[in-house]
Amino acid sequence: MLVLRYLQPLRNFLRVFSAERSPRQIAGAVALGLSVGLLPKGSLLVAVVTCVLFSLRVNLGIGLLVAFCVSWLSPYLAPLNHGIGVRLFEIPTVYHTVQDLYDWPLVPWTSLNNTVVLGSVCLAILLFFPAFHLTESALSRLQSLARNWRAKRREPVTEWRNV
Numbered sequence: 577m578l579v580l581r582y583l584q585p586l587r588n589f590l591r592v593f594s595a596e597r598s599p600r601q602i603a604g605a606v607a608l609g610l611s612v613g614l615l616p617k618g619s620l621l622v623a624v625v626t627c628v629l630f631s632l633r634v635n636l637g638i639g640l641l642v643a644f645c646v647s648w649l650s651p652y653l654a655p656l657n658h659g660i661g662v663r664l665f666e667i668p669t670v671y672h673t674v675q676d677l678y679d680w681p682l683v684p685w686t687s688l689n690n691t692v693v694l695g696s697v698c699l700a701i702l703l704f705f706p707a708f709h710l711t712e713s714a715l716s717r718l719q720s721l722a723r724n725w726r727a728k729r730r731e732p733v734t735e736w737r738n739v
Contacts, residue, residue: 597635599711599712599715599716599719600712601633601634601635602634602635602638602711602712602715603707603708603709603711603712603715604632604634604635604639604708605629605634605635605636605637605638605639605642606638606639606642606707606708606711607704607705607707607708607711608625608628608629608632608634608639608643609629609638609639609640609641609642609643609646610642610643610646610700610703610704610707611625611700611703611704612625612626612629612639612643612646612647613642613643613644613645613646613647613649613650614646614650614653614657614696614699614700614703615650615693615696615697615700616650616687616690616692616693616696617647618687619685619686619687619693620682620685620686620687621686621687621693621697625700626643629643650696653696653699654692656695656699657691657692657693657695657696657699658691658692658695659695660694660695660698660699661690661691661692661693661694661695661696661698662691662695664691664694664695664698665691665694674688674689674694
């Protein structure tokens, strides 16, 4: 009985990964986790996207795991994000829009004047839908393959060989 009490946290941890299991919910978690992982962590945008991750019916464990893994890779993407941000700030309408938005109360906390933040926001937006659709189609295909495999294993033997 004492051992079961110590296994309860492990069961709770594993329940997080098995809560929302449809391909659409897992794909949403992967896409949101990718967005959280790509954004620099000192911005209000990360808090907003994380709140969206926690408030939607997606697989929270997968979303947090993807966010953690992508966060480890995001420093290597900083030069790419900086280049995207510089190119975006060279467009006069983007520059003036960000400049005008900074007069609003909460926008300075988003750090959109930083080229790395602006580039990572743009990259996260560009990768959101491809990540969602690729993950959903791959998981749907895997789910149908697993369903067919399970059906074949449960199939009764119809022919017996007489030896």
